[in-house]
Amino acid sequence: MKYINLGDLEVSRIGLGAMGMSHGLTGAGTDDAESIRTVHRALDLGVTLIDTAEIYGPYTNENLLGQALKGRRDQVVLATKFGLIDHGGAGVWNLNSGPANIRAAVEGSLQRLGTDHIDLYYQHxxxxxxxxxxxxxxxxxxxxxxxxxxxxxxxxxxxxxxxAHAVHPVTAVQSEYSLWTRGLEERVLPVLRELGIGLVPFSPLGHGFLTGAVRDEAAFEEGDFRRGNPRFTGENFRRNMAIADEVQAIAADAGATPAQIALAWLLAQGDDIAPIPGTKRVARVEENTAADSVQLTSAQLERLAGLPPAVGDTHTEAGMRLLER
Incomplete structure (x- = not known):
């Protein structure tokens, strides 16, 4: 595993997103033992950046990581997020980034994570x-x-x-960024590089779509946020399948998996980028971290850069209103 700097924070080149272990995806919360093994395997492979949030569950994902990191906290750059729970009474999925709410949020996260400090604290x-x-x-x-x-x-x-950076240095900005979600390249990425801020792409595998494993929109259980997501439904789903098929073809050419190709493309975009692919399975974390050693040719990078944009928004209409691009 290679290591880079997000601002002045050193992290593994590839991190681990923990959300799907407990929240938002089909099968979440069904096998905590495997999730904990996945965290331990990630650490063994040199992963240091692990990402969660109080809203995941809510709270259950932070509790899970608190269990998984007992005795290994010093190996981790632990990131969590605040702002999607109003601790003053309105509750979950209500924005509140006021100072009093942040105070309440951080105390809860510290307790659940079993630590005295959070390495990277994001406004969600x-x-x-x-x-x-x-x-x-x-x-x-x-x-x-x-x-x-x-x-x-x-x-x-x-x-x-x-x-924000003018008040206190921002170490990293986390945004959705992948082969099929590239909207931040024009306006956001140049600002990050101007200010020396790192980028942490979440959903770097397109919520699993770019792996080629998602072939049926009916496969998502109730509660899976992809169910009803514009990119995963109807004609959009069928049209976007061409993107996954092309990634798969390039993977076959490179002797890698589609997930490794999608991650290797992200890593090739700069040494200030640390994607956090999410998984709750040991085999997947092994596959994802191996992307660090995949070297794409200029021709392969050109093919990937030329992929058509995905059809459909990344979130439902309500979710899109929370984004600031």
Whole structure:
């Protein structure tokens, strides 16, 4: 495993997204023992960056990681997120990035994760009712107290990133970025590079679509966020299958798996990018981390760059309203 810097934070070139172990995907929460083995295997393979959030479950994913990391906390750059739960009464899926709410959120996350500090603390979604300067200032106070080490943003746009960074350095921005979701390249990525901020792509495998394993839109259980997702339904699903098929063809040519090709393409976009593919299976974490050694040829990179854009939004209409691009 190679290591890079997100700002001044050193992390493994490939991280691990833990959400699907407990939340949002078919089979989530059905095999915690395998999920814990997956975390341990990731650490054995040199993965250091592990990502969760209080909203995953809610709370159950942080509890799971707290169990998995007992005795191994010092091997991990532990990232979690706040802002999608209003601890003042409105509850889950209600934006609140006010200072008092951040205080309540961090104490709960520290307890569930079984740690005295969070290495990278992200605002999960931009809260239009709280000036980003207040949010950044609240996290800066937690950093001064030692409860948080680094400040991050998720799905934030250029203006928000600049304003937050002016209050306290932003270490990383987490956004969806993959072969079929490339919207941040024009406006967000240049700002990150100007300011020396790292990029952490989530869903780098297109929610599993780019692996070629998703062939039937009826395969998603109730509660799987892909069920009803515009890219995974109807004619959009069938048209997007051409993207997965082309990734599969390039994988066959390169002697790798489609997942490794999708990750290798991301790694080729710069040494300030650390994707966090999610999985709850040991075999998949082994496959994903091996992408670090895949070298794509210029011709293969050109073919991948020329893939057509995916058809359909990345989220439902309600989910799209939470994004700031």
């Amino acid at each position: 979604r931009v809260d239009p009712d709280t000036p980003i300067e207040e949010t950044a200032g609240a996290v800066a106070e937690l950093i001064a107290e030692g409860k948080v080490r680094h400040f991050g943003l998720s799905e934030a746009g250029p203006d928000t990133i600049r304003r």
